Amino acid sequence: MSIFFDLLSRIPFSVVHGSSIFSSSTVIAITVFFTLICACIIIGHLLEENRWANESITSLLLGLVSGAVVLAVSKGHSSKILVFNEELFFIYLLPPIIFNAGFQVKKKQFFKNFSIILLFGVLGTIISFCLISLGAFLLFKKIGVTHLGVQDYLAVGAILSATDSVCTLQVLSQEETPFLYSAVFGEGVVNDATSIVLFNAVQKLDLSDITAMTPLSLAGTFLYLFFSSTALGIAVGLLSAYIIKALYIGRHSTDREIALMMLMAYISYLIAELISLSGILTVFFCGIVMSHYTWHNITESSRITTKHSFATISFISETFIFLYVGMDALDIDKWKESKASAGTSIAVSATLLALVLIGRASFVFPLANLSNFTKRGSEKIECRKQFIIWWAGLMRGAVTVALSYEEFSDSGESSSSEHSLMITSTIIVVLFSTLVFGSVTKPLIEALLGRNAVSAVSDATDIPSLEDLRLLFLETEGQSEEVNHQRKGSKFRFLISHPTWTAHHLWRKFDDKFMRPVFGGRGFVPYEPGSPTGAADRSHEH
C-alpha cells in the first residue's frame, strides 16, 4: 500500500479535514479504489454470461472511465489518484497472484506437460525476446525514434515478451480443456519468471564488455536463478508442512494454521527477492508444495478457508492491477512529456503490436511441431490447439507495464521524451491487446473447439495415457486380462518411451516412502469422520 502515501498531493478538490486522526488523502484514495473494485465485482458478475466481456476487460474499462472522470474533475490536471509504483506492484500485488496460481494448479497435468511448458516458457520467451529486440532495433529508426540505446532495445524485447495469461484463463476451463489450460497457465508462470530474469540480466549488462561468453554467462545466470529459486520455494513449503504436521497446530486454533501458511508463503517470496533470486518462481513452487503437503495437514475448515481466501486475495489483486493500469493510461503528464505526434505514437505502438504477434508465432508453431515429433498420434498438438496457444499468449498486462516503468521512468536524461514515448506505447499495446484480443478470445475458442466437440477434441491426450498407467502399475488386477497380457512384456519399452510417466511413477514411489511420512499429505493425516469433503470439492467449481 506504499503508493497511497506518496500520492494525492496532486488531487485538486479539498476535503473537510474534521476530527480524523490521519491524512484524508490516503483515505480517499483507498476508498475510491476499493469502491471501484466492488463495482468491478458486481459488474463482472452481471456480465458473467456475456461472451465478449470478462473481469479483466471490465476493470480496465472502469479504470479508464474513472481516470476520465478524475481528469474532468481536476480540469485536465491529472487523471489519477495513484501514481503507478512498481514497489506496490511487485511487493504487494504480484506475490498473491502467483502463489495462488501454484496453489490451485492441477499438479498432475502441470507436471505431465512439464516439458512443453518449459519449452514454451523458457525457449519460446527467449526467441520472442530476440525477435522483438531485433525488430524494434531495425524498425524504430525508420519511424524516427533514434535516441534509444542498445540496452533500451533489449529491455523492450524483455518487457514485451511477458505475457498476461490472467485474461485467457478466465475463458479456458480447467475441466473441459485440461491440456490447453495447463499448457497456457504453466507457460504464463514460467514466462513471467523468464522475462523478469531476462529484464534483470539486461539491466545489469555491461555493454562495453560483450564477448562470446556473454550469452553463456546469461544462460548460466538463468539456470542458477531457476534452480535456486525453485529449491528455496520447495524448502519453505516443506518447512511449513513439517511445522504444522509436527506441532498439530489446528488442535488449538485453526486461525494459527492459516496465518502461518499465508505468512510463510509471503516470506518465501521476500527472502528470494532479498537474496536476488526470482521471487515469482519461488512463491509459485512454494504454492505447489503447500497444496501437496501442508494443505493436507491442516483441519478441514482451514482447507476450505485457505483455498477460498487465497483465491479471493489473488482475485482482488488482479482487479486492482487492471483498474490501476486503466487509470494510469490517461496520465496526461506522460503524454505531454513524450512530445510525439499522434502519428508517431500510433506507428510505434503498431510496430510493437506487430512484433508481439510475429514474435509469438515464431516460436509457438515451430516448437509445437518440434514437440509433435516425440509424441504418439493422439498426443500431438494439432493445428487448432497451436492456434489457441498462440492467441492465448498475445495479451500483455501488468508485468509489462511495471517493467516498462522500471526501465523508462528514470527521467532527467536527455532522451526522456523518447522514454516517455516508450511508456505510452507500451500502455497502448497493453490496452489494445487486452480489450480487443481479450474480448475476441471467448468466441474464438468456442468457434474453434465447439461447444459440443469439446470432449472429443480436448481430452484426447489424457485418456489413453491414463489407461496405460492403470495397466502398467495396478498389476494384480484380474480384469482386462488379455490387454494386460498383450502389453505386459512391453513394460520396459513403455517406460522408456514415456519418460514423463516413468518420472511420475518414480516420484510417487519416493513420495509415499520418504516424503509423506515426514511432511504429511493426502492419506497421511488421520481421516476425520463427517468432514465436509463435499464443500472442499465444490470449491473447485469457480
Next chain:
Amino acid sequence: MSIFFDLLSRIPFSVVHGSSIFSSSTVIAITVFFTLICACIIIGHLLEENRWANESITSLLLGLVSGAVVLAVSKGHSSKILVFNEELFFIYLLPPIIFNAGFQVKKKQFFKNFSIILLFGVLGTIISFCLISLGAFLLFKKIGVTHLGVQDYLAVGAILSATDSVCTLQVLSQEETPFLYSAVFGEGVVNDATSIVLFNAVQKLDLSDITAMTPLSLAGTFLYLFFSSTALGIAVGLLSAYIIKALYIGRHSTDREIALMMLMAYISYLIAELISLSGILTVFFCGIVMSHYTWHNITESSRITTKHSFATISFISETFIFLYVGMDALDIDKWKESKASAGTSIAVSATLLALVLIGRASFVFPLANLSNFTKRGSEKIECRKQFIIWWAGLMRGAVTVALSYEEFSDSGESSSSEHSLMITSTIIVVLFSTLVFGSVTKPLIEALLGRNAVSAVSDATDIPSLEDLRLLFLETEGQSEEVNHQRKGSKFRFLISHPTWTAHHLWRKFDDKFMRPVFGGRGFVPYEPGSPTGAADRSHEH
C-alpha cells in the same frame, strides 16, 4: 503498510542490493516482522496450556527481545526497524480487529447485556477519564512535571481510559462464562469508541471559550457521533446483504462474495473516517449486521471461509501490534529526549498506573451495584464478578500507545522533553499492565471461579431467563402445563419487568416480518442439502 516506506533509513547494516527491483530496506522490514509473527504463532501454540502466558504477552516479549537485538546490532543507534506510525495503526491494523469483534460476537448475549455494556463503556469511561485527568493534574506538579497544559492533562485522561481487552479475551471463554465474556468484550469495544471520541473532543477543545455549555455540547457531539456512526455501519451492512441476496453472486463465484464482504466492511470504516464519524463504531456494527444477514446469504464454503479468514486477519493484526509496541519500547531517542531521571520516570509511570487502577475501580463497583438494583436475584452481578470485570479492564494496549503518540509526538515545542516523558511513561504503563496484570489474569480467574464451579457460577444469569422466554413465547406447547398456567397470567407483568426481553421479542417479530424477507438471514435462504454445517460449528472452537 505505509510505515514500511518511511523507515529503515536508520538501519545501519547495509544489504547487498542485487538485481532486486525494489528497495531492499522495505523488504527487510516486512521479512523481519512477518518472521517474528510466525515465531509468535508457534511459541503461542506451544505455550497454549501454560497458565501464565498468552499470545499478547508472547508477542510483546518477542518484540522487546528483537528491539534489544536490533539495538545491539546497531550499536545503540536504534532499536527498531519501523517507526511507530498512527496511520498504519488506525488505517490498517485496527479496523480488521474491530470488524472481527462485531462479526464473531454472540449477538444475543451482547444485546441482552446491552444496558450494562453501555453503562460501563460510556458512563464508566467518562468517570475514569475525569478521575485520571484530575489525578494527573493534582499529582504531577508534586513530582516535578510542570510544563503540561490543561489540554495535555485531559488528553492523558482520555488516553489512559482506553482499555485493551484483547489480552483478557484470550483467557475468558465465550462458552463457559458468557455473561462475563460479553460484558467485558462489549465494554471494550464501546470503550474504544468512547475514549477516541473523548480524545478527539479534547483535541478540538477551545480552552479560551469554556462555558457551562461546553459539557453539554460535548455530550451532544458524543450522541451525534454514536448514533450516526452506528447508523452508517448498519446501512453498509444491510446494503451488502441486499446486494449479495438480490444478485446471488455465489452462483458464479464464491470468491466474489468474500471479496465483496471484506471490501464493503472496510469501506464502511473509511467512509466513517472521511465524514469525521467514529470508524470503530461503524465497522463494529457493520460486522454485527453482516453476521446477522449477509453471512446467511452466501454459500456454505464462503461462510466457513469468511468466519476463519476474518479471525485470521484480526489475529495477525493483533500480533503485529503487540510486536510493534514491544519493539517501540526500546526506542532510545525517545528516552534521551525525555531527559528525565529514572526516578521521575518511575514516579510518573507509577502515578499513572495507580490512577488507572483507581479510575476503573471508581466506576465498576458503583455502577455494578447500581445495575443490581434493577435486577432479580440470580441476575445480580456478584462481588467476584465485579472484581473480574474490574481486573479484566486494567490492561492498556495499542490504542493507548497510538493516541499517546498522536498527542505528544509533535516535537519542536518548548515542552517537548515532558511530552517525550509522557510517551515513555505511557509505554511503561502498557508494558507493565500487559505483562504483569496479563500473566496473573488466567490464574486469578481460575481461582475466583474455580475450574469445576464454572457452570454453577457463570451461567446463573442465563438459565432462568431462557426458561422464561420459552414459557412466554412458545404458547402452544403442551408440556410443563402447570408452570405455564402459573405464569401465564403474569405475562404482561413479565414484559414490563424485563424490558430487555420485550425489546428482543419485538425486534424478532420485526426482523422476521420486514427485515429478513428483504435482506436474507437464517432461514430465509434455501437450505443446501449436504452442507458442512458441522464444519461451520467447529469453527467456534477456537
